[in-house]
Amino acid sequence: MSILFKGRRSGASDTNISLLQTLVMVLVSHVRQALHSLGELWRQPAASIMTIGVLGLSITLPSTLYIMVKNTEKISAGWEQASEISLFLKTDTSPASAQQLLTRLSTWSEIDSLTYVPADDALKEFQHLSGLGDAIAYLESNPLPDVILVRPTEKFAGPKAAESLLQKLKQQREVDIGKLDIEWLERLYAVLDIVRDLVTLIGGLLFIAVVLIIGNTIRLNILNKRDEIIIMKLVGATDAFIHRPFLYTGFWYGLLGGVIAWMAVILILWWMDSSIQAFAALYQKDFAITGLSGSALLTMLALSVGLGLAGSMISVQRHVKEIEPK
Amino acid sequence: MIKFEQVSKTYPGGQRALSKVDFHIEKGEMAFLTGHSGAGKSTLLKLISIMERPTVGRVLINGHDLNTIRRRDIAFIRRDIGMIFQSHQLLMDKSVFDNVALPLIIEGYTRKETTKRVEAALEMVGLSDKSRSLPITLSGGEQQRVGIARAVVNKPPLLLADEPTGNLDPKLSMEIVRLFEDFNQAGVSVFIATHDLGLIARMRYRTLTLKQGKMITDGLTDSDLEAD
Numbered sequence: 001m002s003i004l005f006k007g008r009r010s011g012a013s014d015t016n017i018s019l020l021q022t023l024v025m026v027l028v029s030h031v032r033q034a035l036h037s038l039g040e041l042w043r044q045p046a047a048s049i050m051t052i053g054v055l056g057l058s059i060t061l062p063s064t065l066y067i068m069v070k071n072t073e074k075i076s077a078g079w080e081q082a083s084e085i086s087l088f089l090k091t092d093t094s095p096a097s098a099q100q101l102l103t104r105l106s107t108w109s110e111i112d113s114l115t116y117v118p119a120d121d122a123l124k125e126f127q128h129l130s131g132l133g134d135a136i137a138y139l140e141s142n143p144l145p146d147v148i149l150v151r152p153t154e155k156f157a158g159p160k161a162a163e164s165l166l167q168k169l170k171q172q173r174e175v176d177i178g179k180l181d182i183e184w185l186e187r188l189y190a191v192l193d194i195v196r197d198l199v200t201l202i203g204g205l206l207f208i209a210v211v212l213i214i215g216n217t218i219r220l221n222i223l224n225k226r227d228e229i230i231i232m233k234l235v236g237a238t239d240a241f242i243h244r245p246f247l248y249t250g251f252w253y254g255l256l257g258g259v260i261a262w263m264a265v266i267l268i269l270w271w272m273d274s275s276i277q278a279f280a281a282l283y284q285k286d287f288a289i290t291g292l293s294g295s296a297l298l299t300m301l302a303l304s305v306g307l308g309l310a311g312s313m314i315s316v317q318r319h320v321k322e323i324e325p326k
Numbered sequence: 327m328i329k330f331e332q333v334s335k336t337y338p339g340g341q342r343a344l345s346k347v348d349f350h351i352e353k354g355e356m357a358f359l360t361g362h363s364g365a366g367k368s369t370l371l372k373l374i375s376i377m378e379r380p381t382v383g384r385v386l387i388n389g390h391d392l393n394t395i396r397r398r399d400i401a402f403i404r405r406d407i408g409m410i411f412q413s414h415q416l417l418m419d420k421s422v423f424d425n426v427a428l429p430l431i432i433e434g435y436t437r438k439e440t441t442k443r444v445e446a447a448l449e450m451v452g453l454s455d456k457s458r459s460l461p462i463t464l465s466g467g468e469q470q471r472v473g474i475a476r477a478v479v480n481k482p483p484l485l486l487a488d489e490p491t492g493n494l495d496p497k498l499s500m501e502i503v504r505l506f507e508d509f510n511q512a513g514v515s516v517f518i519a520t521h522d523l524g525l526i527a528r529m530r531y532r533t534l535t536l537k538q539g540k541m542i543t544d545g546l547t548d549s550d551l552e553a554d
Contacts, residue, residue: 003390003406025436236433325377
């Protein structure tokens with residue numbers, strides 16, 4: 001493209017080549033610049049490793065925390081299913097009205113299953129389990145109420161939903177007391193919520209730090225190449241052309257940093273696995289820690305590359321413009 | 327080709343580098359710009375390559391007013407102007423071949439076309455055997471010729487040279503000027519800034535003389551220039 005001289009052909013348009021060839025040329029030139037940027041990193045190993053290391057470790061921390069939260073959620077998900085509501089019926093409830101209540105409840109969509117434990121059965125069970133044996137036979141009347149065990153459906157098993165279900169059940173006139181022993185579960189969820197927020201916060205802060213670090217590293221690279229940039233501008237290089245190698249440098253920082261983070265996460269999980277197994281064994285739980293899934297891994301790499309690119313973009317936008325031939 | 331219309335340039339701080347400069351260099355013409363250091367030669371060349379903008383007046387190349395050129399189009403303007411510098415402005419860590427190829431790589435020429443053109447340009451300046459050398463291993467005159475090869479490799483219609491013979495002895499200077507004459511004969515407009523009056527005196531080319539930012543003579547070389 002020539003602005004001053006109409007009809008003066010230049011560059012790719014100078015010789016008659018096909019669109020495909022032009023595309024191939026653009027691709028080749030990008031690959032060449034990408035490899036050149038990688039070569040530059042290779043030639044200054046100390047500086048590059050430090051930058052890549054900072055980036056990698058900055059991504060490792062939130063990634064590891066993310067895995068922790070994920071796994072805690074996985075364990076507690078098992079407990080959540082167990083949440084069960086015990087309904088103690090009023091002592092004057094007749095077996096017939098207890099049956100009525102059961103029929104009514106069985107139509108509720110929130111409820112997965114119901115178990116009716118009549119007072120007599122409960123007493124027998126108590127007699128059997130408590131070891132008090134015949135002593136119980138001396139009781140004048142059965143002090144135990146009828147009990148209905150309500151197991152909510154999966155959707156209503158969470159602390160909040162189960163709590164509202166409990167309130168609804170308590171309003172039934174036959175019900176004396178309803179009990180949902182999930183306060184500890186609520187607390188765990190509250191803690192998990194805080195931890196998740198913290199992970200997001202720490203992640204966000206570290207990501208900003210990474211962008212700033214990469215930006216500064218690229219800024220130094222740009223200043224080091226001041227003379228070269230001036231010469232390129234003198235012979236007609238566009239800003240985009242001058243930006244490209246630095247953007248590729250940012251890309252490589254991101255990719256290599258992501259790979260380091262990935263390896264660090266694997267190492268940390270491997271190191272922690274035995275202690276987690278020992279912990280799980282104490283609770284007689286068969287538990288295998290879940291690492292990063294394929295898509296999470298790709299997300300991590302993409303995030304890392306994105307951060308590298310963002311840092312270098314901010315830097316080239318600001319600093320290449322400042323360098324002008326005088 | 328190059329036209330200055332009442333151009334004045336005042337640098338921030340009030341230093342007046344050019345005042346009301348008027349001239350017109352025709353297409354295919356070869357002309358010299360001379361004057362003492364600080365007379366405004368470099369400023370005048372910088373206005374042509376848009377390294378500076380005029381404070382007042384218009385600079386036109388091939389009828390296009392450079393004031394209307396936006397910042398992001400400057401790169402494309404510079405591709406039409408071959409520029410040669412006293413300080414050579416070569417990439418010292420790249421081979422002679424890579425230095426000369428730079429404008430072509432920027433413009434996206436194919437590898438084959440690049441090689442062909444770079445070899446032709448190096449042939450023209452007589453450095454075919456040095457294409458793999460690093461500029462640092464070359465003499466001053468050879469480095470200058472690398473700079474010239476780079477300036478002409480994409481066949482620009484206009485060549486600008488700022489003190490191209492600055493550090494060279496008279497014989498080498500003459501060789502460089504002969505090169506410019508060759509390009510001029512091929513139809514390229516050539517505009518050379520120099521304070522080497524002896525060099526100009528030996529040839530009969532149009533010479534523009536600046537003194538304290540004003541154009542004091544515009545015409546063929548004559549003897550009173552040497553006295554100036």
